[in-house]
Amino acid sequence: xxxxxxxxxxxxxxxxxxxxxxxxxxxxxxxxxxxxxxxxxxxxxxxxxxxxxxxxxxxxxxxxxxxxxxxxxxxxxxxxxxxxxxxxxxxxxxxxxxxxxxxxxxxxxxxxxxxxxxxxxxxxxxxxxxxxxxxxxxxxxxxxxxxxxxxxxxxx
Numbered sequence: 476x477x478x479x480x481x482x483x484x485x486x487x488x489x490x491x492x493x494x495x496x497x498x499x500x501x502x503x504x505x506x507x508x509x510x511x512x513x514x515x516x517x518x519x520x521x522x523x524x525x526x527x528x529x530x531x532x533x534x535x536x537x538x539x540x541x542x543x544x545x546x547x548x549x550x551x552x553x554x555x556x557x558x559x560x561x562x563x564x565x566x567x568x569x570x571x572x573x574x575x576x577x578x579x580x581x582x583x584x585x586x587x588x589x590x591x592x593x594x595x596x597x598x599x600x601x602x603x604x605x606x607x608x609x610x611x612x613x614x615x616x617x618x619x620x621x622x623x624x625x626x627x628x629x630x631x
Contacts, residue, residue: 505531521580
């Protein structure tokens with residue numbers, strides 16, 4: 476049944492257009508909702524951006540990586556995350572800066588340093604004899620993220 480949909484180029488084009496429209500509208504709702512939530516909770520937009528918006532925009536990557544890991548497609552799971560981060564830093568940030576000047580917020584140096592340290596941590600986790608991230612490595616990464624969130628919530 477699904478394959479019959481996938482063989483119709485007009486229907487595929489329609490799905491593509493509808494998906495892109497919904498994606499743009501969903502992004503608009505996400506930003507508006509996050510900003511209003513930040514104001515209601517009395518926290519800065521930076522904290523909401525580093526937490527709720529980051530989680531919301533990363534859910535497709537999380538779903539893809541989890542499914543890939545369950546199916547033992549480890550290259551897809553890790554490549555998805557690494558590729559997405561490289562794409563976000565270079566393409567998304569670069570495109571956004573071309574469209575509008577992006578001033579930095581106070582404390583970005585700490586966040587940028589953490590990005591470098593987290594990339595190093597992932598690299599070190601991958602440089603073991605099995606060339607894999609095991610459960611303890613996953614726990615370590617989650618603990619580091621929880622520590623970072625705690626630090627950010629306490630400093631803003």
